[in-house]
Every structure is written in structure tokens, then in C-alpha cells.
Amino acid sequence: MKFGIIGLGNIGRVHAKNIQDGLVEGAELAAVANQPIDTTDDFKKQGIACFGDASELIESGLCEAVIIALPTHLHAPIGIQALEAGLHLVMEKPLACHKAEGERILAAVQREDQIASLMMNQRTHPCYVRIKQWIDEGELGELQRISWTMTNWFRPEIYYASSPWRATWKGEGGGVLMNQCPHNIDVLQWLVGMPVKVRAQCSFGKYHDIEVEDEVNAYFEFANGATGQFSASTGECPGSNRLEIVGDRGTIITDGNEVKLIRTSESVSTFSKNTDEMFGTPETTEEIFQPLEEVNQHAAILNNVVKAASGEAKLIAPAVEGLNSLELAGAMIYSTWINDEVCLPLDSAAYEQVINQKIAESQPRKIIKTAAKVDMSKSYR
Ligand SMILES: NC(=O)c1ccc[n+]([C@@H]2O[C@H](COP(=O)([O-])OP(=O)(O)OC[C@H]3O[C@@H](n4cnc5c(N)ncnc54)[C@H](O)[C@@H]3O)[C@@H](O)[C@H]2O)c1
Structure with a gap:
């Protein structure tokens, strides 16, 4: 080709x-x-x-x-x-x-x-590929909760100061949610699907001289009642990457280096209904997956x-699936602006009207002509 x-x-x-x-x-x-x-x-x-x-x-x-x-x-x-x-x-x-x-x-x-x-x-990261396989094979059972703390996207001021388009409403429609976290938001919805409700608090320019969000804390609700939490930041160092996905038959935990699957011996909800032990829990077993090589x-x-x-x-x-991460990022930003929860699907035309207003008010960045040292291998998490 x-x-x-x-x-x-x-x-x-x-x-x-x-x-x-x-x-x-x-x-x-x-x-x-x-x-x-x-x-x-x-x-x-x-x-x-x-x-x-x-x-x-x-x-x-x-x-x-x-x-x-x-x-x-x-x-x-x-x-x-x-x-x-x-x-x-x-x-x-x-x-x-x-x-x-x-x-x-x-x-x-x-x-x-x-x-x-x-x-x-x-989506080709071996840990996320393995998680997707486990979920598709039914290892987790019904989703109860997902939680992703994704705060190791630290960026220093020069990252923003040397670029006219990064971290501006006009240049990319947002900050950490639109530049660093699209990967994580995409993987999240790829693994467990889209939530139906989002409530978020984004902080705009908290750690950097930027007009867009550099810290996010969000709460999600899924159609089956499962809940989710998502935190992101470009201001923390070293920050952390911890993803937990909890289902009725198992729990998955990863830090992006290895993945642990904890299986329960039976459905947790069935155990809960049937056991006569006041402090009983189902038996669990663990499997650890460590990628053999980098991809x-x-x-x-x-x-x-x-x-x-x-x-x-x-x-x-497929590009069409990129709409979901745009929708989730938009919902988190919009929830902050209206100080309320947002139901999905997001009305894309209504959101466009609001963001166009932000773009119109957006102040062009003063470019500091400092030549930034670039090592892209340090950019991925
Ligand atoms: N998948 C990943 O791992 C990954 C990593 C970094 C960036 N990105 C994405 O890639 C995109 C680019 O990011 P980047 O960090 O490489 O940006 P960059 O600013 O380093 O590069 C953009 C390039 O486009 C050129 N350019 C600008 N306007 C142009 C025009 N009209 N015609 C031709 N060339 C033009 C600029 O001169 C510059 O060389 C962004 O959307 C970013 O989110 C993805």
C-alpha cells in the first residue's frame, strides 16, 4: 500500500x-x-x-x-x-x-x-488485548464497577508553551481528555461499552497556563446499574495508572505492565443470597498475565x-468507534460547564454550539520560541 x-x-x-x-x-x-x-x-x-x-x-x-x-x-x-x-x-x-x-x-x-x-x-497493548479477551470470554460476568486512575500523563509547561494549537479549545477541543486520554477513554469503552450517564468535574488550567482541562474526576453510570470512576491529570508526577474492572465472577486489575485476573469460585451475587456464613466470601484464584515483549x-x-x-x-x-471517545470526553467537559450530570448519547449539534462559543472566546497562545527537546518514547503510557 x-x-x-x-x-x-x-x-x-x-x-x-x-x-x-x-x-x-x-x-x-x-x-x-x-x-x-x-x-x-x-x-x-x-x-x-x-x-x-x-x-x-x-x-x-x-x-x-x-x-x-x-x-x-x-x-x-x-x-x-x-x-x-x-x-x-x-x-x-x-x-x-x-x-x-x-x-x-x-x-x-x-x-x-x-x-x-x-x-x-x-488497542494493541498486550495487557488491554488480554483484558478484552477475558471479558469477551465471560470471565468477569456482569459488570459491577470500573475505575481508572490515569494520572501519569505529566506534561511540563514547555510542552504547551512551544505549540500554538495544543491545549486550546480551537486547536484540539480540550486538554487532557482530548490529547492524552483519548487512548484510555477509547480502551475503557472498548472493554465495557459506553455509560448512559456522566457527572464530572474538570479543572481548567489548574497546573498549567492553558485554557482547557488538565485535571478530571468523573463518575459514570451504565445501563445495567454498574458504576465507573475516571481520573486524569497532566499535573501529577509520577502519577499512576491503575485500572480495575469488577464483575460478578471476577476482578481485573492492571497498571499497564501486567494484568491480574481474580476469579471467584461462583457468582458473587448467588453466593451472597445463599451463604449462611455471616462473614463468608466466595473462594478466589488468581492468574497473572505479563507481556513477553513490547509491541x-x-x-x-x-x-x-x-x-x-x-x-x-x-x-x-475503525474510525467510527472514535465517536465514542469524543462523546465521553465531551460529556465530561459539558458536565463541568453545566454543573450537572449529562445523559448519553450526547447531542452532538448542541455540544458543537457550546464549544464553538468557547472557540470564539479562545485567546491565541503566545508562543515562546524555546526549542523543546523531544523524545517521543517518553510520551506513551
Ligand atoms: N497516537 C499517538 O500515540 C499520538 C502521539 C502524539 C500525537 N498524536 C496526535 O497526532 C496529531 C499530531 O500531533 P503531533 O504531536 O505530531 O503534532 P505536531 O505539532 O508535532 O505536528 C503537526 C505537524 O503538522 C504540520 N502542519 C500544521 N498545519 C499544516 C498544514 N495545514 N499542512 C501541512 N502540515 C501542517 C506542522 O508543521 C507539524 O509538523 C494530534 O492530533 C495528536 O493528538 C497521536
Whole structure:
């Protein structure tokens, strides 16, 4: 598959390297686009077609697929162009700045066999893959509670100060929920589905000089009465990553390095009804899963896209499922604004009206021209 990469910043260059290093079977880097054009010079030297304008790459006829790794506010306009031109699409996460924009991207898909995938690379994280298998096999029984403390996304001030679009309403439609946590919110809904009610308290610019949220505490309710809690922060260090999923037949706990499944010998609710022991509990057994090796998650998603295009695999992360994480993030932000709970599904048009108001009031960031040192391997959790 001939890939074009649009946006050669932090993550666009990771995708280019994965393809050029031969880590994506059947893939070739045919073209790149970045503004200004002289930032593509290193690719030009390697004989790769370079463009300063995304539309020129899309119309060039050189690519069968594009990876869009642009600032989030450009995902919708450029993604729609690429889909309308009939190209396969791999969109960086999040799909868009809010649900209505995401819906417009999906409406631009032209054909049934046209791929629209999302770089929700954590769906290939071995711990989350194992959890998904266990849940699908029924190991947990009926969901009772999910709790995710995801506060090890620490970002220092320079991360924001050196970028005009990050952590602005206009640039990405939010902060930690729209930039770092889309992965976690996506995995959460992938594992246990969407809640029906959200109550959240976001703190805007609590730890950084930003207008959007950098700390979140949320409470969820699911259709079956199960409850959920989600905490996120870019201001804590070292922070933690602890996911607990509790069901009637078992509990799963992970810190992202290993996963523990605790099985109960019988349904907890049945035991509760039938036991005559006042302080009795069902017997439990534990199984620990430790990944044997690290997975190159970004390359794994691209490999899946190539296979899906030739009908050999199902998409791991279809773009349409990116609407759920946009919806959940939006619901948490909206709940804070109205100081009340939000019932899902979120009315995407109503949310767009409110966020457009925030965008209109948004103050452009004063850019401090400090050259930030970038080591992308430190960015993933
Ligand atoms: N999946 C992941 O692990 C992951 C990691 C980092 C970022 N992301 C996502 O990827 C996207 C990009 O993030 P980043 O950190 O690489 O951003 P970045 O700012 O480092 O890179 C964006 C690039 O786009 C270029 N650009 C801007 N406007 C353009 C235009 N109109 N035409 C052509 N080029 C243009 C900029 O010059 C820059 O090189 C964001 O949506 C972000 O959320 C995903």
C-alpha cells in the first residue's frame, strides 16, 4: 500500500520511520506533506515526493492511503478531502475536536471497501488485548464497577508553551481528555461499552497556563446499574495508572505492565443470597498475565490497515468507534460547564454550539520560541 503522511511533527515522523524501517508489511512511503515545505527536505533527499500543501498530496495520485498526523483541528477538513478523493484513511487520534466534526468525517466515506481507521494504538497493548479477551470470554460476568486512575500523563509547561494549537479549545477541543486520554477513554469503552450517564468535574488550567482541562474526576453510570470512576491529570508526577474492572465472577486489575485476573469460585451475587456464613466470601484464584515483549503499537495499527484493505483482517480501530471517545470526553467537559450530570448519547449539534462559543472566546497562545527537546518514547503510557 502506497502511504502518504500528512503532518511531519512528533508523531508523523514516528509513522514515517516505522514504514521506512520495514515494520509495516506491504507498505511503502510514497509521499509526505508538511508546512512549510522546507521541513520535508530530509525526505526529499531520499527521493520521496514532498508537498507543502496537504491537498496537493491528496490529489497527486501517488498514494492509496494517507495517515493524517496534523494538529487535531485540521483532522476534519483534511480527512474529509482525503476520503472524498477515495483514499484510505488512517486518522491520528482523536478523530476530531468534537463528535459533530467526527460525524462529518465519517459521512465523507465514499465506498464500502474504503478504509477509515483511527490510530487508537493502545488497542494493541498486550495487557488491554488480554483484558478484552477475558471479558469477551465471560470471565468477569456482569459488570459491577470500573475505575481508572490515569494520572501519569505529566506534561511540563514547555510542552504547551512551544505549540500554538495544543491545549486550546480551537486547536484540539480540550486538554487532557482530548490529547492524552483519548487512548484510555477509547480502551475503557472498548472493554465495557459506553455509560448512559456522566457527572464530572474538570479543572481548567489548574497546573498549567492553558485554557482547557488538565485535571478530571468523573463518575459514570451504565445501563445495567454498574458504576465507573475516571481520573486524569497532566499535573501529577509520577502519577499512576491503575485500572480495575469488577464483575460478578471476577476482578481485573492492571497498571499497564501486567494484568491480574481474580476469579471467584461462583457468582458473587448467588453466593451472597445463599451463604449462611455471616462473614463468608466466595473462594478466589488468581492468574497473572505479563507481556513477553513490547509491541510497536503504531506499526501494529498500520499493519492491520494494510491487511484490512485486502480483506485479510478486520480493522482493530475503525474510525467510527472514535465517536465514542469524543462523546465521553465531551460529556465530561459539558458536565463541568453545566454543573450537572449529562445523559448519553450526547447531542452532538448542541455540544458543537457550546464549544464553538468557547472557540470564539479562545485567546491565541503566545508562543515562546524555546526549542523543546523531544523524545517521543517518553510520551506513551
Ligand atoms: N497516537 C499517538 O500515540 C499520538 C502521539 C502524539 C500525537 N498524536 C496526535 O497526532 C496529531 C499530531 O500531533 P503531533 O504531536 O505530531 O503534532 P505536531 O505539532 O508535532 O505536528 C503537526 C505537524 O503538522 C504540520 N502542519 C500544521 N498545519 C499544516 C498544514 N495545514 N499542512 C501541512 N502540515 C501542517 C506542522 O508543521 C507539524 O509538523 C494530534 O492530533 C495528536 O493528538 C497521536
